[in-house]
Amino acid sequence: MSRLLRAAPPSTRGPTDSDEDSPIGTPPTRNVVLTTVVSTAVAVALVLLTGTAVLVLGLLVFLPAFAAARCSPRQTAMVSTWVCAIVIIPVALQPTGRIVDRVVLSLFAVAFGALAVYASRARISREAELVRLRSTAAAMQRQILRPLPMLTDDVLVDGVYEPLQQDKLVGGDIYDVAATPWGTRVLIGDVQGKGLPAIGMAIDVVGAFREAAHREPTVTSLVDALEGAVVRHNDDALGRGEPERFVTALVLGVDGAVDTQVVSCGHIPPYLLHAGDVTAVGVGTEHVPLGLAKLVDEPRTVAWFAFPAGATLLLCTDGLTEARSPDGAFYPLEARLSGRTDTADRLTSSLVDDARSFAAGVQQDDLAVLAVRRSPHRAL
Template identity: 50%
Template sequence: MGSRRSRTPDAPRLPDLDAGEAAAGASRIGNGALAGVVAAFTVLVVVLDYLTGADLQVIPLLVVAPALASVFCSVRQTVSVAVWITAVVVVSRVLMGGTFWGLALSIGFTVLACGLGVASCAARIRHAVEIARLRTAAGALQRQILRPLPVLTDQVFAHGLYEPIEEDRLVGGDIYEVVESPHGTRVIIGDVQGKGLAAMGTGIAVLGAFREAAIREPTLTGVAGALEDAVVRHNASSAQTGETERFVTALVLGFDADGRVEAVNCGHIAPRLLLHGETRVVRLRRTSVPLGMADLSSEARAAECFDVPSGATLLVCTDGVTEARDASGAFYPLDDRLARWASRGPREVLDALSTDLEAFTGGVRRDDIAVLALRGVPVRRGQRPGLPGSGASESQALAFPHP
């Protein structure tokens, strides 16, 4: 095999933690709008208090303002509202007169309620900042574990789309990898059951096993067997610490220099083939159980082959794409959408898919999104990729998938 010719962009930049903290503590309402709402509310309560007279005191209702501000505003805005409300209550109580203890009780209650509002706002923002820091750091770790794309090998050019969920459970379990080996280029895309750091730990175990087995194992079923062993070992270790055992759906692919693709499907979504403006599902008849569940099946994992014609794009994804829903609960129509973009290059297909998914879901995603668009590298007749004298420059190879 020729020398390795993988090319990747610069490593992804780590997210800005300060920016995440600022976003977590940012106000949801502008100063002008807040001032207008508080002023209107104050006038309404003061007028009602004047109309009801001494029989029914409405002024204490003003403490609702800092309580609501603590939910939607920054600490500075909440303090401003609290000071304003305290001043209004003090002035109104002094002007209305009354006993000393009645006046002291009313003002004391207002100060206490406003102070609790400010403290509640500070606690909310502090918690939001902590969550933002954890979420950002976990997302950055997940991006560093996965290989930056695109990747060029002797047999395939791999473009990719990866968007981690990064919500309350911090991270999801989608994984992918592209490895050039003595046996051709091997690719995995998978989805770990569940979300969170525990799921990412299982994903790391699978990725590590794949990177070694892809080079060591001569057969693709041997690679799948090594991945199965890795998940079983990781589950055994997790069980000792009380963690939940997990399984992994995965699609393992092997590309050779002749345009043939070998696949071992471990309970994963079937790939799609885009060629000449048409899209079709590659039906894999030997789909087996997910990784970590081989003991539940009496059938051994098997590989099957199919052709990927020159110029075709093979698209593989996780269920974050196929199970994305719109506001009505309908699933994303992946095949219908791909049919619109089948004549485009891999990068253009991924860009269109990302934009369309965002519009379809309204920006509300429930799972990671991982997609690989794979296209074979053209080889001149009688020459193997990567051999000296092949005449194909790296810049030409890099430009190939962009029609």
């Protein structure tokens, strides 16, 4: 039986006690001190030039507000204390001017300092909450889409996954790898549409794949199970007044044999890179996407193709192939693959970087790119 392993788990550094005192993103204390001293020196110079100590030094009252926006509460308190001393002492010693003005300015300095420290604490607390929420979302993503790379007895799968909306860690593109008694099954797919409804469909399809891959002995029966999951999701969606969706998908079956099975459900065909050549893999009959099987009267069938040792299979979604340049041209994937000899991880990341450069840095859709190679432990 094949085993599924994660080849290189990502680093997961959590917050430590020191993070609370020096939150990530706050400037070093020496920079805060330097900025405060320079600002004070400028204010003092203006005092000497204008002879208006109260008005000029009053400008320093707002310095803690800038500290609250960037610094830790401890740094903000330091700046506030310094500003209070710089403002209140000269004002108190000034022999001229109304006493009321000097008292009001001193009270403003103390009040602004206290509010700045409070604002800094509130900002740090809010940022910490956002970090916790994002950590929770990342943990959920690892359950929905397992981190890459993944290794089984048959294949090593690496790649890049980038949802269109960076504040969402999961989009409408999906992938998964399952090590089963019949070899390794690989899924890549693309849910129609965007937003939370598309993510809901993605979760259902991935869940169905993980369950059916270990139950169904053939790739076609596995695809039929995925079809059933999409139909059930659409039935529930109609009951809630939501539109039906379909899913383009490509399912591979890889075992110890040279030939590999593939069923395409309206998805972009894979590319085989071997010995410097790039070939679009024939997927046999181009079947309709998942969720649309009721519209045609033909069962889905499996196609076979040679997947020799040393070759790389590139699987992707249309976030790569439909990346467009400013003049509207689509990304020429096959041409850009020609002559590449990168490792699996470098192949996918370099392609994504190249497509992003081609599209002038604009990402137009969710993006998933997988590189599949024979496991180094498997001898054909």
